[in-house]
Amino acid sequence: MKNKKIYSYDVTEKTTLIELLAKDTGLSKQSLKRYLNNGAVWVQKKGKKKIERTRRASFELLPGSHVKFYYDAKLEKFEELNPELIYENRHWGVWYKPANLLTQGTKYGDACSLERALEKLGKKVFLVHRLDKETAGLILVAYSSKTASDFQQIWHTDKIKKMYLAEVLGEIEDTKEVQIIKKKLDDKDSETHFTVVENRDKTTIIEAALQTGRFHQIRRHFDLIGHPVMGDPDYGNKNKNEEGLKLIAHKLTITDPITDKAFAFELDEKKRSL
Numbered sequence: 001m002k003n004k005k006i007y008s009y010d011v012t013e014k015t016t017l018i019e020l021l022a023k024d025t026g027l028s029k030q031s032l033k034r035y036l037n038n039g040a041v042w043v044q045k046k047g048k049k050k051i052e053r054t055r056r057a058s059f060e061l062l063p064g065s066h067v068k069f070y071y072d073a074k075l076e077k078f079e080e081l082n083p084e085l086i087y088e089n090r091h092w093g094v095w096y097k098p099a100n101l102l103t104q105g106t107k108y109g110d111a112c113s114l115e116r117a118l119e120k121l122g123k124k125v126f127l128v129h130r131l132d133k134e135t136a137g138l139i140l141v142a143y144s145s146k147t148a149s150d151f152q153q154i155w156h157t158d159k160i161k162k163m164y165l166a167e168v169l170g171e172i173e174d175t176k177e178v179q180i181i182k183k184k185l186d187d188k189d190s191e192t193h194f195t196v197v198e199n200r201d202k203t204t205i206i207e208a209a210l211q212t213g214r215f216h217q218i219r220r221h222f223d224l225i226g227h228p229v230m231g232d233p234d235y236g237n238k239n240k241n242e243e244g245l246k247l248i249a250h251k252l253t254i255t256d257p258i259t260d261k262a263f264a265f266e267l268d269e270k271k272r273s274l
Contacts, residue, residue: 004108007069011061017041018057021069033057034076035069038111042068053110070108083114086138086265091147091258093123094265097139099244103130114139128152132216134233137164137249138265150257156213163251164208164218165197167274168227169239172196172204181221185214192221203230205274218247246274 009020021032021041035041036055044051046064061067084096095114097103102113104127110116118125118141126148128140142148154160172179174196181192191211198205204227208218219235222228228236230246250272252265266272 003073005071007067007071009067009069011065011067012063014063015061016057017043017054017059017061017067020061020067025069025071029057031076035071035109038075038109039105039116040070040072040075040107040109042070042107068107070106072108075109075112078112081112081117083117087263088143091144091256092128092140092142092151094138094140094252094254094263096267096271097131097135097137099134099136102133103127103139114141129155131249132219132245132247134231134245135247135249136271138162138252138267139249140252140254147258154255154257159255159257161251161253162210162249164210165205165248165250165272165274166208166218166222167200167203167205167230167246168222169203169230169236170227171199171202172206172227174199181225183221183224185217185220188212188214190214190217190221192218219245248272248274 007025011020018029018032022029025032036057039053039055041054042051043054043059044066046062051066051068081098081101083101086094086096097114104115105113115125115127124143126142126145128142128148128151131137131139140151142151178193178195184190189212192208193211194206194208196204197207210217219229219232223235228239230239231241231244232239248267250267254263256263
């Protein structure tokens with residue numbers, strides 16, 4: 001069996017989800033139950049337009065239903081990573097996301113995601129922003145669609161400030177001033193501000209702030225100026241390591257859109273260590 005495959009079924013007779021999958025995939029029911037629990041199976045009920053993630057093995061399927069199973073052998077078993085609560089009120093919370101935990105699941109599953117981890121804690125989660133899988137750090141989540149919308153309206157204003165620490169390859173001169181990278185990404189204007197925190201042997205610790213929000217912006221910008229982030233699996237040369245991506249979202253300043261109260265969060269020394 002391939003490591004990754006999409007199974008698609010048009011249901012022609014009444015059955016259960018587990019029986020349908022076991023009949024065709026060759027996987028054991030025990031294995032299939034793990035995939036179901038991990039969120040890899042989707043069902044479109046007869047007469048419905050929406051296809052929904054379904055976890056119950058005994059789910060009854062009627063003729064006219066449609067099933068998709070997004071199989072990825074790597075996602076049957078995985079290291080469980082848990083987010084840590086930093087602060088919350090009834091409207092929103094700030095959590096620490098460890099590296100290698102997705103912010104949001106994919107069609108192949110959501111068990112390795114912050115969103116699912118919080119749902120299992122009884123939280124109704126509405127994502128306001130995301131961190132890359134490989135990036136550790138502070139992330140804000142809303143607990144209602146209204147609060148998420150309120151945050152989105154102020155997200156690109158000075159009422160929200162996010163700061164990142166990164167270890168990059170090579171020595172960048174410490175000018176004691178804010179340095180600016182202005183390079184287009186995906187044909188769009190993109191701007192990153194940074195200061196040098198520390199020069200190490202063959203690497204530099206920088207603190208960065210995004211002025212725009214492009215895909216992998218910090219990682220791509222520093223690669224483009226010849227100083228890729230250490231441990232980046234996708235960008236750069238001679239910057240690979242076994243420890244993982246050296247990029248952390250270590251500071252988050254928020255003005256609560258509901259109360260207009262200011263909050264400032266910063267990771268402790270251990271979590272922000274590079």
